Amino acid sequence: MIPISRPVTGSEEIAAMSKVFDSAWLGLGAVTYEFENTVAEYLGARNVIAVNTGTSALHLALSAIGIGPGDEVIVPSLTFAATIQPIISLGATPVFVESRDEDLFIDPDHVRRAITPRTKAVMPVLYCGNPGGIDDVYALAAEHGIRVVEDAAHAFGSQHADGTMVGGKGDLVCFSFDPIKNITTGEGGAVALEDDGLAEELRRQRMLGIDKDTWNRYKNTRSYLYQVISPGYRYHMPNYAAAVGLEQMKRLPGFIARRREIARRYDAAFADLPGIVTMDIDYDRVAPHIYIIRVAADERDGFMMFLKDRDVGTGLHYIANHVQPMFAPYVTEALPRVDRLWQEIVTIPLHCAMSDDDVETVISAIREYAAERVAS
Numbered sequence: 001m002i003p004i005s006r007p008v009t010g011s012e013e014i015a016a017m018s019k020v021f022d023s024a025w026l027g028l029g030a031v032t033y034e035f036e037n038t039v040a041e042y043l044g045a046r047n048v049i050a051v052n053t054g055t056s057a058l059h060l061a062l063s064a065i066g067i068g069p070g071d072e073v074i075v076p077s078l079t080f081a082a083t084i085q086p087i088i089s090l091g092a093t094p095v096f097v098e099s100r101d102e103d104l105f106i107d108p109d110h111v112r113r114a115i116t117p118r119t120k121a122v123m124p125v126l127y128c129g130n131p132g133g134i135d136d137v138y139a140l141a142a143e144h145g146i147r148v149v150e151d152a153a154h155a156f157g158s159q160h161a162d163g164t165m166v167g168g169k170g171d172l173v174c175f176s177f178d179p180i181k182n183i184t185t186g187e188g189g190a191v192a193l194e195d196d197g198l199a200e201e202l203r204r205q206r207m208l209g210i211d212k213d214t215w216n217r218y219k220n221t222r223s224y225l226y227q228v229i230s231p232g233y234r235y236h237m238p239n240y241a242a243a244v245g246l247e248q249m250k251r252l253p254g255f256i257a258r259r260r261e262i263a264r265r266y267d268a269a270f271a272d273l274p275g276i277v278t279m280d281i282d283y284d285r286v287a288p289h290i291y292i293i294r295v296a297a298d299e300r301d302g303f304m305m306f307l308k309d310r311d312v313g314t315g316l317h318y319i320a321n322h323v324q325p326m327f328a329p330y331v332t333e334a335l336p337r338v339d340r341l342w343q344e345i346v347t348i349p350l351h352c353a354m355s356d357d358d359v360e361t362v363i364s365a366i367r368e369y370a371a372e373r374v375a376s
Contacts, residue, residue: 001308002361004315005180005290008255008352009244016243028207028236029215035242036190038249044168045192047199050237050245051206054153054176054189059086060235061149061172061191062121064201067092071120073149076106077322077338079125083151084321087123094330095119096322098337102280104292104345105132107337112140121147126155129182129289130281131166138170147171153189156182157256157287167192177241180351182255182287183248185241201230208232256287258352262359263288266348269363273370275299277344290317291350293366297343303369304346310365315347 020031032050040048051057067073069091075083077096087094097110104127111122124137134150141148150166152158153176158166167173170193175181177188191202207213209232217223237245248255260283267283270276270293277294295303304314320342322331349362 001311001313002349002358003313004347004349006351006353007179007184012247013244016247017240020240020243026240027238028213029239031239032237032242035245038246039190043165043192046194048190048192049199049202050190051235052237053187054178055082056235057174057189057191058151060202060205061174062086062090064198064205065147067120072116072118074111074114074119074122076125077320077335078104078342080318081321083123083125084327096335098335103130103132105130108133108136108140115144119146121149123149123151125151128279128281128292129155129158129286131158131160150174154289157252159285177245182289183252185245188237188241204230205232206235208234255352259288259350262350263291265359266291275373276370290347292345292347294344295346300346306369307365312362312365313349317347
């Protein structure tokens with residue numbers, strides 16, 4: 001079975017971790033700082049704060065800007081639950097909105113209609129790695145004086161239309177480095193931002209609100225004294241995860257090139273297939289994390305089984321959150337477009353361990369399905 005995703009790691013990552021274990025300093029330390037600096041240089045970002053998961057990055061970003069009870073955060077329903085849970089955990093209210101048909105990016109028109117006096121932030125999701133209509137979101141945010149926390153978990157390595165890297169500009173941009181993202185640290189994430197003062201708040205909050213982390217207390221100043229001066233969490237990225245990330249950063253250009261190559265082959269192969277709809281994404285600037293196609297909702301289960309029978313894995317990214325039991329109390333209006341979209345989308349294999357034969361197997365299976373559909 002060709003899986004939809006898988007990490008690509010090797011002896012280099014193992015050797016890098018081994019050095020950290022030999023050093024006996026496994027937690028937050030010099031290797032984590034080196035990873036942050038490497039990522040910041042790559043993105044063109046002023047500040048990068050590395051954390052233990054992408055979900056932690058979102059939670060930390062929201063916490064640092066003061067999101068709390070009584071606040072509303074506008075968010076697309078078509079995203080992973082990890083986008084929603086941090087909002088709720090801070091006592092705030094997620095306000096679900098629609099996504100666009102053509103690229104599944106948050107619908108800026110619906111964002112505008114959803115803004116109220118209680119709106120404190122909007123969280124666009126850079127779905128499939130695509131920054132899409134992010135400029136429209138920022139224009140709305142500026143107009144209404146609200147913050148933008150970008151869920152860029154899919155978008156590490158993508159560029160905006162002006163050539164700036166995702167994370168190289170913006171308010172707070174949150175990444176994930178989990179096992180199947182464009183690079184991995186095993187588990188991990190990061191927040192990229194310009195504001196130095198807010199970056200310091202993020203650094204404190206990732207380490208329990210303490211003014212000096214353990215590395216700086218014992219390795220730099222050699223002073224055991226510290227103060228707890230803000231709310232905080234145990235969210236730092238450890239050295240051994242950062243060591244993996246540093247090796248992955250060396251591989252990133254090749255990873256992106258291969259992902260783009262596969263996505264373009266898919267686009268070309270499926271362009272003329274009846275019943276198969278591809279996303280409108282510019283792979284000259286997008287580093288694709290997943291590849292999504294759409295089929296009719298009443299055909300999707302049969303389509304996925306057809307591919308499974310031909311050893312092609314499929315997935316679903318994602319079930320809309322407004323239909324999830326946990327989030328039902330926050331649903332205030334119907335979302336007919338997302339209700340349709342989440343029942344049409346299918347994720348097909350896209351990862352750098354795929355051979356050319358694997359790619360051809362996926363293409364052949366989908367073209368065979370389309371041919372049989374027409375024949376019937």
